[in-house]
Amino acid sequence: MLEAEKKKVSISVKTSQADKKKAAEIFDGLGLNLSTAINIFIKKSIAEGGLPFEVKDPFYSEANQAELNRRFKKVANNENIQYHQLLDDGKQ
DSSP states (O other), rough: OOOHHHHHHOOOOOHHHHHHHHHHHHHTTTTOOOOHHHHHHHHHHHHHHHSOOOOOGGGGGGHHHHHHHHHHHHTTOOOSSSOOOOOOSSSO
């Protein structure tokens, strides 16, 4: 191993106190501390050439899309449509 690879450096990560606590509890249950878990993440990211998991927007999940389609069909068929005045349009 090269001398440069042996030398450890510090990095700083900002997160909420609540997230840090939850992550520490999860990793502790796996026998890891935060530093080791973050190093595993970094090594895995290097090996994968990117994030070691898929990043998705939950809006596009299959379940959410099915629910949206169900609601669109109800609107298209005028089923259970309730009208609400959301803004004051000046009409009484």
